[in-house]
Amino acid sequence: MLNVKVLQPAEWVRTGTVPTRRWAVAHGRSITEGGECAVATGGRQDVPVKGPRPYIAMVLMESPGKGGGDPLYEESVMLVYAADDADARSRAERRARSRETSYLNDRGESVSWRFKCVVDVSATLDEDLTQDADLYARHFRDYAAYERFEPLLSGEEL
DSSP: OOEEEEEOHHHHHHHTOOOHHHHHHHTTOOOOTTOOEEEEESSOOOOOOOSOEEEEEEEEEEEOOGGGOOOEEEEEEEEEEESSHHHHHHHHHHHHHHTOEEEEOTTSOEEEEEEEEEEEEEEOSOSOTTSSOOOOOOOOSOHHHHHHHOHHHHTOOO
């Protein structure tokens, strides 16, 4: 019977294996609780290293529209270090709530930003953030909806 060895990020590069989230997405599976990438080996069974690891959190902030106008939303990408998904979500929410603010803009109008929700939390695709790294990926099927949603694709000003 083969043992399972948990590969850490440096080993992903050296052995050419695929980070957990990429493998899970490609195979329609969820990521393991600890977010490790397990591969079959003929050697001993290594214990996964636990502790804070990098997570990406997508956070939504909202500024109400002036005079009944449409609100403005800000989607922020945050890097947090956490022990697991739940801890990462909690840390991202605390960080976003600390950014809530109200101020007067250059026209003397009151502007406020409030936390709306944590949209997604995901372990970074690569854990070694000391060099170029893949951080986050999301998948969708409706490109036309994405194009309508993302003004930067058409060069539209905000």
